[in-house]
Amino acid sequence: MDVPARPPLSRDRIVEAAMEMADAGGVPMVSMRKLGAALGVEAMSLYNHVKNKDELLDAMLDAALREVVLPDTTLVWDEQLAALAQEFRLAGRRHPGVLPLFGTRAIRSLEGFAPLERSFVILRQAGLAPDDALDAFMMLASFVLGYVTSENGGLREVAEGRSIDFSTIDFVAHPFLIEMGEAFVRHDGDREFQFGLDVLIDGIRQRLT
Amino acid sequence: MDVPARPPLSRDRIVEAAMEMADAGGVPMVSMRKLGAALGVEAMSLYNHVKNKDELLDAMLDAALREVVLPDTTLVWDEQLAALAQEFRLAGRRHPGVLPLFGTRAIRSLEGFAPLERSFVILRQAGLAPDDALDAFMMLASFVLGYVTSENGGLREVAEGRSIDFSTIDFVAHPFLIEMGEAFVRHDGDREFQFGLDVLIDGIRQRLT
DNA sequence: CCTACGGGGCTTACACCGTAGGCTGTGGGG
DNA sequence: CCCCACAGCCTACGGTGTAAGCCCCGTAGG
Numbered sequence: 001m002d003v004p005a006r007p008p009l010s011r012d013r014i015v016e017a018a019m020e021m022a023d024a025g026g027v028p029m030v031s032m033r034k035l036g037a038a039l040g041v042e043a044m045s046l047y048n049h050v051k052n053k054d055e056l057l058d059a060m061l062d063a064a065l066r067e068v069v070l071p072d073t074t075l076v077w078d079e080q081l082a083a084l085a086q087e088f089r090l091a092g093r094r095h096p097g098v099l100p101l102f103g104t105r106a107i108r109s110l111e112g113f114a115p116l117e118r119s120f121v122i123l124r125q126a127g128l129a130p131d132d133a134l135d136a137f138m139m140l141a142s143f144v145l146g147y148v149t150s151e152n153g154g155l156r157e158v159a160e161g162r163s164i165d166f167s168t169i170d171f172v173a174h175p176f177l178i179e180m181g182e183a184f185v186r187h188d189g190d191r192e193f194q195f196g197l198d199v200l201i202d203g204i205r206q207r208l209t
Numbered sequence: 210m211d212v213p214a215r216p217p218l219s220r221d222r223i224v225e226a227a228m229e230m231a232d233a234g235g236v237p238m239v240s241m242r243k244l245g246a247a248l249g250v251e252a253m254s255l256y257n258h259v260k261n262k263d264e265l266l267d268a269m270l271d272a273a274l275r276e277v278v279l280p281d282t283t284l285v286w287d288e289q290l291a292a293l294a295q296e297f298r299l300a301g302r303r304h305p306g307v308l309p310l311f312g313t314r315a316i317r318s319l320e321g322f323a324p325l326e327r328s329f330v331i332l333r334q335a336g337l338a339p340d341d342a343l344d345a346f347m348m349l350a351s352f353v354l355g356y357v358t359s360e361n362g363g364l365r366e367v368a369e370g371r372s373i374d375f376s377t378i379d380f381v382a383h384p385f386l387i388e389m390g391e392a393f394v395r396h397d398g399d400r401e402f403q404f405g406l407d408v409l410i411d412g413i414r415q416r417l418t
Numbered sequence: 419c420c421t422a423c424g425g426g427g428c429t430t431a432c433a434c435c436g437t438a439g440g441c442t443g444t445g446g447g448g
Numbered sequence: 449c450c451c452c453a454c455a456g457c458c459t460a461c462g463g464t465g466t467a468a469g470c471c472c473c474g475t476a477g478g
Contacts, residue, residue: 026313103312104309117385135396143355153314163322196348
């Protein structure tokens with residue numbers, strides 16, 4: 001007898017649905033009309049909970065960042081950093097459609113900023129001076145962001161043959177391309193990511209003296 | 210007396226104008242109608258040179274990559290890598306609006322792929338086995354892409370105060386945030402980028418034995 | 419010189435987008 | 449009990465990508 005049991009609209013439900021749409025078909029698949037439809041509501045009703053689409057996109061980035069689970073503070077600093085990086089990568093893989101927003105949108109909430117803040121804190125407590133900690137932070141964050149971006153973006157297109165058509169390449173003029181392609185087929189992302197992480201963290205450790 | 214001297218439309222002219230628009234106002238500012246207007250032409254005329262907007266976006270990414278000047282092959286391998294990374298960063302800074310396309314679009318032409326191919330070649334010729342070269346390549350490429358993305362994206366927003374409002378933060382609960390912010394103000398991107406590069410290349414060198 | 423053709427531009431039209439503005443029903447506080 | 453704030457809805461406007469068709473003009477063949 002009651003209403004058709006449609007759960008009440010809420011900002012969180014909207015953001016969640018938007019992330020789902022983005023992950024399924026990329027950011028361009030997210031439209032206020034489709035989003036409303038997915039929630040059983042008219043597009044304009046969303047505006048009771050979200051100022052506009054830009055704010056919604058920011059909220060999606062924030063929500064993805066809030067999913068990054070922060071490492072146990074009892075671990076040694078290098079283990080903490082590695083764990084945090086791994087968790088970031090997991091969150092990025094869970095939300096391939098949200099990840100590109102990093103390139104264009106800003107982190108708006110303190111909770112979203114928490115993983116970045118935490119990285120800095122770990123480095124400071126490991127003994128680095130503020131400026132050195134920032135250097136190390138930027139290095140780590142750049143690598144992690146870049147790796148996950150490659151993985152979900154261009155690299156996947158290469159792997160799935162949606163990029164260059166390898167069959168048309170003149171391998172005499174490009175003797176290493178075929179080798180590179182073969183290595184790509186063999187490569188193990190988990191191991192590769194860990195390798196990069198090791199190099200970076202070793203580099204930081206050496207600067208600790 | 211002649212025609213108003215409108216140079217003939219061409220794919221290259223279209224792509225160039227599109228990159229200019231993207232760099233000025235971000236990818237969303239690029240619309241076929243505005244692009245046509247900028248070239249003194251109707252939107253639909255563009256379709257004589259470009260299959261659709263998706264292809265145009267791919268072409269923009271490709272064009273930006275083709276701007277990366279490849280290093281002098283007579284240099285030592287580590288100098289070549291550093292030079293290539295620096296040139297990539299320069300191209301990325303020249304085209305802040307095109308850079309986010311890395312996250313969503315694929316490299317379509319062999320010329321666009323050239324900087325990546327070259328990195329791999331340098332690593333191979335430095336003595337790394339194919340799989341190790343790919344590891345090192347992914348590490349370097351991820352760092353460079355991530356760094357330039359941060360620089361032009363979220364980081365700039367932070368620096369320009371468009372991100373979190375620092376004045377509302379509880380610095381007792383977040384004792385390191387203020388320090389991090391101060392370090393951000395001081396930081397020198399060129400030095401910071403070079404620092405990351407050094408750590409990565411050192412790491413590669415150590416694996417050369 | 420005439421004619422035929424083809425390519426590159428223009429126009430029209432359609433479905434979809436974000437969102438301003440205003441309407442309506444409903445549930446909770448005075 | 450009243451009212452009013454809020455969360456939905458509807459309508460409408462200007463902008464978007466692009467399919468389809470038209471038209472003009474530059475060139476090639478006779």
